Amino acid sequence: MPTVIVESFIRAIERHDLDLALTYLAEDCDYDNVPMGSVKGRDGVRATLAPFLGMFDTIEWVTSHQVSSGSADDGVVMNERLDRFHSGERWLELPVAGLFVVRGGQITLWRDYFDKETLLSAMATLG
Amino acid sequence: MPTVIVESFIRAIERHDLDLALTYLAEDCDYDNVPMGSVKGRDGVRATLAPFLGMFDTIEWVTSHQVSSGSADDGVVMNERLDRFHSGERWLELPVAGLFVVRGGQITLWRDYFDKETLLSAMATLG
Numbered sequence: 351m352p353t354v355i356v357e358s359f360i361r362a363i364e365r366h367d368l369d370l371a372l373t374y375l376a377e378d379c380d381y382d383n384v385p386m387g388s389v390k391g392r393d394g395v396r397a398t399l400a401p402f403l404g405m406f407d408t409i410e411w412v413t414s415h416q417v418s419s420g421s422a423d424d425g426v427v428m429n430e431r432l433d434r435f436h437s438g439e440r441w442l443e444l445p446v447a448g449l450f451v452v453r454g455g456q457i458t459l460w461r462d463y464f465d466k467e468t469l470l471s472a473m474a475t476l477g
Numbered sequence: 478m479p480t481v482i483v484e485s486f487i488r489a490i491e492r493h494d495l496d497l498a499l500t501y502l503a504e505d506c507d508y509d510n511v512p513m514g515s516v517k518g519r520d521g522v523r524a525t526l527a528p529f530l531g532m533f534d535t536i537e538w539v540t541s542h543q544v545s546s547g548s549a550d551d552g553v554v555m556n557e558r559l560d561r562f563h564s565g566e567r568w569l570e571l572p573v574a575g576l577f578v579v580r581g582g583q584i585t586l587w588r589d590y591f592d593k594e595t596l597l598s599a600m601a602t603l604g
C-alpha cells in the first residue's frame with residue numbers, strides 16, 4: 351500500500367527525525383509547496399524543512415481524510431490534514447491537502463496545497 | 478463509484494449548467510473554500526458560484542490526479558485540479574486540491590484547498 355510509505359514519512363516528521371523521513375523520499379524527489387514554490391531532491395527538502403521544523407517542540411500532522419490508488423511500487427496518495435506545530439505556548443495550525451506519488455517504495459512527488467497567507471499570519475503570531 | 482458523481486458534477490460546471498450541477502449535491506451540503514470560508518446547502522452554493530461562473534465564457538477543470546475510496550453510497554474522492562476560467566482574452570488558472578464526501582449518491586461535503594492570493598491576483602488581471 352502506498353499509504354504505508356506516506357504514513358511512515360509523516361510519523362518520522364512528527365518525531366523530528368528528518369534523517370529517517372528523507373529515506374522515504376526518492377533521491378531526486380520533487381517537493382512542491384504550491385503557493386511558495388518547489389525544491390528538488392532530498393537535499394532541497396532538508397534545506398527547506400530543517401530550519402522550519404526546528405522552530406517547534408511538538409509537531410502533529412492530523413489526517414482527517416486519506417485516499418489512495420495503486421501499490422507501493424506505483425501509487426498515489428492524497429490526504430487532508432491539519433498540520434499543527436507547537437512553539438512556546440502557541441500552536442500554529444495549517445489546513446493542508448497533500449498529494450504523494452509513490453514509485454518503487456519511495457515518494458517521488460510531494461505536493462501540498464494550502465493558503466500562504468494563513469501560514470504567514472500564523473507564523474507572525476509566534477513569539 | 479463516488480468518482481462518477483464528482484466527475485458528473487464537474488462536467489456540469491464546465492457546461493455552465495449550475496442547475497444540473499446542484500443535483501449532484503445534497504440539499505444540506507457543506508461547500509468549504511478553505512481560505513475564504515464555507516457556505517451551507519444548494520442555495521449557498523448557487524449564491525457563491527452563479528456570479529463567479531457568470532464572469533467566464535469557458536470553464537475547464539483539468540484533473541491531474543484523482544483517488545477515491547468506498548462507494549457512491551459512502552465514499553470519498555480527492556482530486557488535484559487546475560481550474561481554468563476564460564474571460565475576454567485571458568485565462569485565469571487556479572491550482573486546487575479538492576475533497577468530496579459522497580453519501581447516498583450525492584456530495585455532502587465539497588472542500589477546495591487553494592491559495593487565496595493566487596486567485597485574487599489572477600482575478601485582478603482580468604479586464
